[in-house]
Structures are given as structure tokens and as C-alpha cells.
Amino acid sequence: MKGNKLIKLVVLNLCIVASAVISYSPGLLNLRPGDSLLRAGASIIIGIMLAMAFLAGNLLILYDPQKSWITENEITGLSDAQAVLKGYFGGRHFGSLAKTAYNQADRLERVSAKSRQIILSRFGKGSMSAERYLSVTEAAKDTLVQNVTGMANRMQMFDEKEYTQLVHYKEDDIPDDIQEQQIALYQENEKHIRNAISANEKLLLEIEKLSMELAGSNTNMESDELLSEIQKLSDEVKLYR
Numbered sequence: 001m002k003g004n005k006l007i008k009l010v011v012l013n014l015c016i017v018a019s020a021v022i023s024y025s026p027g028l029l030n031l032r033p034g035d036s037l038l039r040a041g042a043s044i045i046i047g048i049m050l051a052m053a054f055l056a057g058n059l060l061i062l063y064d065p066q067k068s069w070i071t072e073n074e075i076t077g078l079s080d081a082q083a084v085l086k087g088y089f090g091g092r093h094f095g096s097l098a099k100t101a102y103n104q105a106d107r108l109e110r111v112s113a114k115s116r117q118i119i120l121s122r123f124g125k126g127s128m129s130a131e132r133y134l135s136v137t138e139a140a141k142d143t144l145v146q147n148v149t150g151m152a153n154r155m156q157m158f159d160e161k162e163y164t165q166l167v168h169y170k171e172d173d174i175p176d177d178i179q180e181q182q183i184a185l186y187q188e189n190e191k192h193i194r195n196a197i198s199a200n201e202k203l204l205l206e207i208e209k210l211s212m213e214l215a216g217s218n219t220n221m222e223s224d225e226l227l228s229e230i231q232k233l234s235d236e237v238k239l240y241r
Helices: 003-024 037-062 078-086 095-123 128-155 160-167 176-216 221-240
Strands: none
Touching: 003 037, 078 095, 078 128, 095 128, 095 176, 128 176, 128 221, 160 176, 176 221
16 A cells, blocks of 8 residues: 555544544534434434545545457457546546547548438449448448547557656656656657547548538539549558557
8 A cells, every 4th residue: 555545544543543533532512312403413413424434435535447468369449448538537638539530430420320321322332332432431430440440559658656756857856868758658648649639630521522512512523533532531540640
């Protein structure tokens, strides 16, 4: 047990014991359930509060959740990736980045579902045109899913506590050049995730453009150009997996 955790436990329980002594000892408040209605009520309420403080306080101090590393093979889809990302929402330094990646996964699901629906509506299920467009958009979706799962895996490299200490690296005794390299690794990882998010957004935008084009146009010329652009951007997205 770490020293600061032991100190917290001792302080908490001493405060609870002291409160109980003050509340129920003769010569002090001397509260009793058999006293007047007001004093009896106070004795019961304080007793409940002290019991809750004991249970909740000790559990909170003793409970020290450690994020277990989830291997890349265990992150098999968007739901797994989002579960990992959600675990970083409360982070001071990287929480916002995790939320952005999480929300992008939600958007990916919506955009992909809408695109598929419009393609099938426009060309009919089983048609050659439908299969042609779906092959490209579904491949793009798979690439995006792999990219999001890759971002989730990279998020696990972040340690909020360690990074907070690194921010104040000039105040400790560890050689500055070593910690500067550690900070650089964090920043490079963050940059990679941000670039991946940007690449994903470009691809999602093109899929949305294609959906709008197919929903309202009578010509496939513009749609074919968008299809080619989607294929091109899909190849670019693969660089960030």
C-alpha cells in the first residue's frame, strides 16, 4: 500500500471515530435514539452518515483502478475501440482527443449506413452498379474502422499522471534531456492520432458527398469522380493504421 493512500485511510477513519465520539459520548453531544424526537432523529441520521462515510470513503481510497492493456487483436471493431477511448474521457491532457475519436466512430456508423441505404435505393439491390459502389464504400468503411481501432490502441500509450509530471520536468532531479525525449514521444503519438482523425474526416466527407450526389443527380459522371476520390483517400487513410 502506498504511503499517501495509508495516510488518507488513517485520516479518514480518525475523523469518523472523532465524529462518533463527539456525537455519542456523555459529556459531549450524548445523542441517543431514546431522547427527544429532534435528538433521536439527529442520532440516527449522524449514525447513518458516519457508516456511509466509512464504507464509501474507504472503498474510494482502496479502489485504485488500473487500465489493463488491451491488445490490438482484442480491439476488433468500433464498439471495442470506443470502449477503450471512453476510458480516457476524464483525462486532463488527452480526454478531449479521446472524445473526438469516439465521436468520429459514431459518425462513421451513421455516414456508412446512410451511404449504403442511398446506393441500394438508387440502383437496386443486386445490381451491378450497386455492387460497384458498395464495393468501394464498404472497403472505405473497413479502412476507417481499422483506423479508429488503431487510434484506440495508440491512446493506450498515454498516461495522464506521467505526462503531468513530465510537464514539470524542470522541477525534478531526472535529467532534462531524457524527459524532453519522453515528451517528444507523447507529442508524436498525439500528432499521429490527430492526423489520423483529419484523414478520416476527409474520407467521411467524400462519402457524404457521394451520398448526396446519388440522392439527387440523374448522371453518374460526378459520382464516378467521387468514387475515385474515395478510393484515393482510402489509400491515404491506410497510412495511419
